[in-house]
Amino acid sequence: MRKRWFIGAGVVGIAVAYSVTATRPLAPERLEIGRIGSATDGALIFAAAGCGSCHSEDGTDALAGGKAFVSDFGTFYAPNISMDVDHGIGGWSDYDIANAMMAGVSPDGAHYYPAFPYTTYAKMDPPDALDLIAYLRTLPSDATPSRAHDVGFPFNIRRSLGGWKFLFAGTDWVMQDVDTPELERGRYLVEAMGHCAECHTPRNALGGLKTGEWMQGAANPSGEGRIPSLHPDDLGWSGGDIAYYLDTGFTPDFDTVGGEMVDVVENIAQLNDADRDAIAAYLLALD
């Protein structure tokens, strides 16, 4: 009797594990399949979401990938997402690309590693995703093969990422109360597009973001230096200071942006003043 109970529990456990780790593709009805996105609008989404900073190693339009991301779990290499049919994503449908960006699921149904910030892009408005995809299709193709990630056991079992997603992925906003349109826009730019928290928020042992310490600074995964807190008590910058920094790269004391943040400022500088003010409003509203 006791033995059967154990077997029963084991079967249930395996079923739960199997279910939890399964991929959950993007619900097709979330996308207006068939609508053609606007590449012009998509260029700004591309800048706001910072796609080129990771997928282009030399700052060109060809998104050939190759940039290395060192972490506690191994080294990830940004893949080729140019329009090359063999080595990029030129053969993918709009749904395939949206499913990758917003659900972290590949066309053949595998989980992506969350070095790709799909947990952020999951909150993207589907029309923006379609515009972004339309823009990606205008970029040059490149036949450089993607480099395999250098990830050891057990993180090399992609199935286990289903458990990670179950624990850490979701579409809930971290900042729940946004009482002005500006703050709402800022939240969208920070939490759904800019993926600022991916670096500026500390992670737990499993690599999930500690939302209780949202934007309060973190160790640099590369092991060098620290990524600063953006909390207003720590940063001490005015909204104007933040917006000017994101526009020109100058800090309030006229030092300049450095490191990976240079790329971020180049991207955000392409948005309009209202968007930079919105990001500043969001950061000043952090608690």
Add this chain to the structure above:
Amino acid sequence: MMKSVTLLAGATVLAFGTMALADGHADVNPAVKARQSHMQLYAHNIAILGGMAQESVEYDAALAQIAADNLVALASINETTYWPEGTGNDMIEGVKALPAIWENMDDFMVKQDGMVTASAAMAEVAGTDLASVQGAIRDLGGACSACHREYRQRDD
């Protein structure tokens, strides 16, 4: 009384001696101090133009020209001797210069030339009007961060 004065004098001498020793112990390579001071001079002059560009300070054509000319002068300084081997952040605590500088010294020097170009462009227009300063300061910032992107430790 006499004894306490002597004691006080002794303590003072000891304190100053210790401070001098501490300063000596810091043992910062003079080249590091030189280049850090150079960066401060850049920031000081850029701040004058930046304050005007941000419109937190009223535009003053003469002052803008002075600051821009200073930047040209600063950028013209040959920095070769600022960067001796062994003065990166892997060797000296508190230094932010990355070892990549010494691995790519040619590129590093090319990026410094970017500052020559950007400050010359600023000096050409700084005395004209505010809009020109607001335009030229972007490339100036770009020239600074071109180096800071690759060669300065990122931290807070």
